[in-house]
Amino acid sequence: MRGRRFLLLLMMWLPLAVSAADNGYLKELIDHARAKHLAQRPEWLNLLHYKPYPYRPGWRSLADDPAFFNAPDGKTDAEAELDATLASFFSDTQETDKIQNPQCRFIARYHWLKGELHFDPALLPEQPCKRFYQWRAALNPHQITLVFPAAYLNNPASMYGHTLFRVDAKDQDEHTRLLAYSISYAANTAESRGLIFAVKGLLGYYPGLFTMTPYYIKVREYSDIENRDVWEYQLTLTPAEIDRLLMHVWELGPIRFDYYYFDENCAYHLLSLLEVARPGLELTDQFRWWAIPSDTVRAVAETPGLVKQVIYRPATATVIRQRLRYLDSLQRQLAKDLAEQKTPLTDARVSALSATDRAKVLELAYDYATYESATRSGPAADPQHMRDLLLARSGLDVPSQRPDVPEPAVRPDQGHKSSRLALGVGSRGGRQFQEIGLRPTYHDLMDDDGGYTRGAQIEFFDMAFRHYRGDDSLRLEHFTPLDIVSLTPRDEFFHPLSWKVNIGWTREHFADNDEPLVFRVNGGPGLAYNVPGSYDGRSVYYGYLEAVLDVGKRFNDDYALGGGPTVGWLTDLTDRWRVNLYARSWRYGLGDVHDSRELVLAQRYSLTRQSAVRLELFRQQEFQDYWNGGEISLHLYF
Amino acid sequence: MLKKLAVIAVIAAFPAGAMAAGSSDASGGCGVGSKVFEGQRGVAPQVLAMTTNGTFWQTVAVTLGTSGCSQDGVVKSNWKTAMFIDSNKDKLARDMSTGSGEALESLAKLIGVKDQDKAAFFRATKENFARIFASDDPTTDQVVASLKQVLSADGQLAQYAQAI
Numbered sequence: 085m086r087g088r089r090f091l092l093l094l095m096m097w098l099p100l101a102v103s104a105a106d107n108g109y110l111k112e113l114i115d116h117a118r119a120k121h122l123a124q125r126p127e128w129l130n131l132l133h134y135k136p137y138p139y140r141p142g143w144r145s146l147a148d149d150p151a152f153f154n155a156p157d158g159k160t161d162a163e164a165e166l167d168a169t170l171a172s173f174f175s176d177t178q179e180t181d182k183i184q185n186p187q188c189r190f191i192a193r194y195h196w197l198k199g200e201l202h203f204d205p206a207l208l209p210e211q212p213c214k215r216f217y218q219w220r221a222a223l224n225p226h227q228i229t230l231v232f233p234a235a236y237l238n239n240p241a242s243m244y245g246h247t248l249f250r251v252d253a254k255d256q257d258e259h260t261r262l263l264a265y266s267i268s269y270a271a272n273t274a275e276s277r278g279l280i281f282a283v284k285g286l287l288g289y290y291p292g293l294f295t296m297t298p299y300y301i302k303v304r305e306y307s308d309i310e311n312r313d314v315w316e317y318q319l320t321l322t323p324a325e326i327d328r329l330l331m332h333v334w335e336l337g338p339i340r341f342d343y344y345y346f347d348e349n350c351a352y353h354l355l356s357l358l359e360v361a362r363p364g365l366e367l368t369d370q371f372r373w374w375a376i377p378s379d380t381v382r383a384v385a386e387t388p389g390l391v392k393q394v395i396y397r398p399a400t401a402t403v404i405r406q407r408l409r410y411l412d413s414l415q416r417q418l419a420k421d422l423a424e425q426k427t428p429l430t431d432a433r434v435s436a437l438s439a440t441d442r443a444k445v446l447e448l449a450y451d452y453a454t455y456e457s458a459t460r461s462g463p464a465a466d467p468q469h470m471r472d473l474l475l476a477r478s479g480l481d482v483p484s485q486r487p488d489v490p491e492p493a494v495r496p497d498q499g500h501k502s503s504r505l506a507l508g509v510g511s512r513g514g515r516q517f518q519e520i521g522l523r524p525t526y527h528d529l530m531d532d533d534g535g536y537t538r539g540a541q542i543e544f545f546d547m548a549f550r551h552y553r554g555d556d557s558l559r560l561e562h563f564t565p566l567d568i569v570s571l572t573p574r575d576e577f578f579h580p581l582s583w584k585v586n587i588g589w590t591r592e593h594f595a596d597n598d599e600p601l602v603f604r605v606n607g608g609p610g611l612a613y614n615v616p617g618s619y620d621g622r623s624v625y626y627g628y629l630e631a632v633l634d635v636g637k638r639f640n641d642d643y644a645l646g647g648g649p650t651v652g653w654l655t656d657l658t659d660r661w662r663v664n665l666y667a668r669s670w671r672y673g674l675g676d677v678h679d680s681r682e683l684v685l686a687q688r689y690s691l692t693r694q695s696a697v698r699l700e701l702f703r704q705q706e707f708q709d710y711w712n713g714g715e716i717s718l719h720l721y722f
Numbered sequence: 723m724l725k726k727l728a729v730i731a732v733i734a735a736f737p738a739g740a741m742a743a744g745s746s747d748a749s750g751g752c753g754v755g756s757k758v759f760e761g762q763r764g765v766a767p768q769v770l771a772m773t774t775n776g777t778f779w780q781t782v783a784v785t786l787g788t789s790g791c792s793q794d795g796v797v798k799s800n801w802k803t804a805m806f807i808d809s810n811k812d813k814l815a816r817d818m819s820t821g822s823g824e825a826l827e828s829l830a831k832l833i834g835v836k837d838q839d840k841a842a843f844f845r846a847t848k849e850n851f852a853r854i855f856a857s858d859d860p861t862t863d864q865v866v867a868s869l870k871q872v873l874s875a876d877g878q879l880a881q882y883a884q885a886i
Contacts, residue, residue: 218794219796259827259828262806470815474819475851478820478821478851478852484823
């Protein structure tokens with residue numbers, strides 16, 4: 085098997101070696117390409133995915149697959165790759181199901197070079213590339229759409245959201261988009277354990293691949309199973325630009341890029357496809373260190389003239405919530421009982437409803453039963469019961485009662501930017517301080533959640549430095565590499581579990597007033613509820629039960645292990661004004677035995693989309709000492 | 723967390739474009755256990771089991787190369803309708819029960835229902851819901867066969883029966 089492949093490779097290379105030596109036209113083309121400096125042109129470098137090294141001078145391709153290069157040193161030498169690519173175009177390999185002629189295999193390169201060098205078809209005959217053109221005809225491309233499923237906390241791979249392209253065909257409209265194809269780039273792994281995925285993903289352990297899937301499969305995955313709202317940004321790419329993009333996707337199909345969760349991820353690679361499609365776009369440059377999907381969507385939306393129209397596709401659970409608004413409490417209860425088979429369809433309360441109300445109740449019951457079986461542990465939906473619900477519904481002569489879900493006021497590209505600088509002054513135990521904080525990414529519960537997923541806090545590497553009046557130095561107050569909080573309210577229809585996990589260094593106050601940095605890991609499950617009468621998560625009370633481990637030299641035995649509850653109330657008093665009032669009480673029962681408690685009133689008032697003021701008042705206890713304090717700070721998003 | 727196995731018919735992600743340089747499926751059928759429907763078309767999904775442990779979902783991605791279902795990353799044209807029905811059966815059932823919806827619109831598009839016949843098509847599927855979904859858990863073959871019958875019996879829609 086291996087031998088055969090080698091032989092095949094050799095056969096492909098042999099004619100190249102011959103032609104390079106005695107092909108006058110190839111030499112002419114190479115000279116011409118040199119004279120025009122084609123190998124240094126951004127179009128060529130984009131086709132090869134060349135990027136500068138982050139830490140040292142020089143360029144290399146991000147592609148990690150030798151099959152992507154015709155020259156042995158093609159990954160680092162763009163000119164050698166250009167020469168070898170030109171040479172390969174003289175191959176007379178005939179296309180089969182298994183192999184392609186290099187002109188077809190690298191069809192985007194071929195067409196760009198042909199345009200620049202004006203190939204003479206008599207000296208360099210053009211290959212028909214039937215497979216490519218059949219593929220393109222099947223896609224029938226008319227429009228490219230950037231699809232953004234919102235953040236999904238319960239899967240580390242999609243915590244920040246995800247992006248993919250959809251190829252919209254000429255004969256589709258907004259009602260038949262299910263029939264389009266999607267192009268996505270993802271780590272190719274079956275790893276299901278979150279932590280292992282996270283670690284390996286950070287280190288580029290997984291191969292990333294571009295794949296093509298019918299969009300209806302993606303809609304099922306995002307809307308129905310994961311219940312993520314999806315935003316579809318229709319782009320203005322011209323037919324020629326769409327052609328370039330698809331030609332390049334064709335080249336990239338089998339090519340492996342090492343997948344890096346933070347930087348070389350789905351969002352980054354999609355931007356690089358746009359750069360190939362529309363020369364002159366410079367989208368990837370701003371994402372050298374990390375590329376958060378919502379930030380890349382913002383970059384696309386902020387590029388003048390790149391976005392045509394934005395379509396909002398609410399998730400199944402979002403539609404169910406909207407349906408609930410149109411029912412009274414009796415009807416809601418009836419729908420739930422029907423879904424859970426606690427009430428028979430023959431129930432007198434059902435037949436007492438008007439046809440329209442009955443349709444509303446039956447449709448909600450079916451949607452809810454589907455949602456439950458797709459998302460919750462427990463038995464799958466009873467197919468006979470599901471059919472009975474639909475059968476009863478089909479007998480009603482009223483139109484669909486599915487309500488339109490209004491598009492959220494703030495789109496993902498319009499929300500606050502994901503890095504944040506905080507400047508604050510305050511007082512703690514009578515000592516005044518100034519503080520400067522930096523959060524590289526991405527959103528916390530007190531930030532304005534327009535454009536973000538409500539109740540999903542994800543912060544990486546948040547840090548703050550503080551200077552107390554009278555001290556000569558600035559000290560690190562906390563450094564938190566990872567801080568995730570999921571706060572999702574439960575009601576009679578939805579029963580999500582909230583949870584949090586936090587890893588980092590923070591100051592701990594000891595009896596002798598020493599305040600060293602200690603390492604802390606804490607986290608645990610929680611429950612949150614809408615304040616009665618509200619369904620929109622604007623006023624939520626919650627509780628968490630956490631375990632906590634502190635490690636530091638100052639502790640007896642170098643550690644303290646404990647835990648305890650937090651209870652709180654998070655509410656929006658106005659669109660701009662949010663309040664979080666909470667109390668936490670931790671008891672460390674192992675290691676250095678002590679208590680840690682706090683009562684906090686935190687408030688945020690948004691000045692603009694990219695700025696806010698926060699005021700925090702607190703009373704805290706660590707070991708035997710109590711103190712009060714407060715801080716006012718200005719938060720700037722960038 | 724309780725473990726649950728929800729079986730959901732999902733077509734694996736096809737490798738984009740040239741990836742399909744791989745091999746063609748020797749069986750020539752589309753998917754596992756192809757069945758023959760009316761002598762020419764097998765209907766069987768690539769069924770992937772999606773499991774959840776209650777914490778998060780995980781899709782098992784399988785790269786197919788050029789298979790019986792797809793050529794270079796796109797579903798072969800003679801499979802498009804069967805594959806669509808197979809993957810969207812639940813949504814189609816829901817849409818037909820109200821005579822409207824995205825999945826039903828897409829099906830109409832796939833079988834070439836003209837604009838002037840769409841309302842009749844939607845109404846026919848709603849009125850004949852009990853026949854089209856004749857059992858609790860019909861196979862795709864059964865849905866296709868009964869939909870064909872329903873259309874054939876309708877003067878205005880008979881022209882589309884062959885397209886399914």
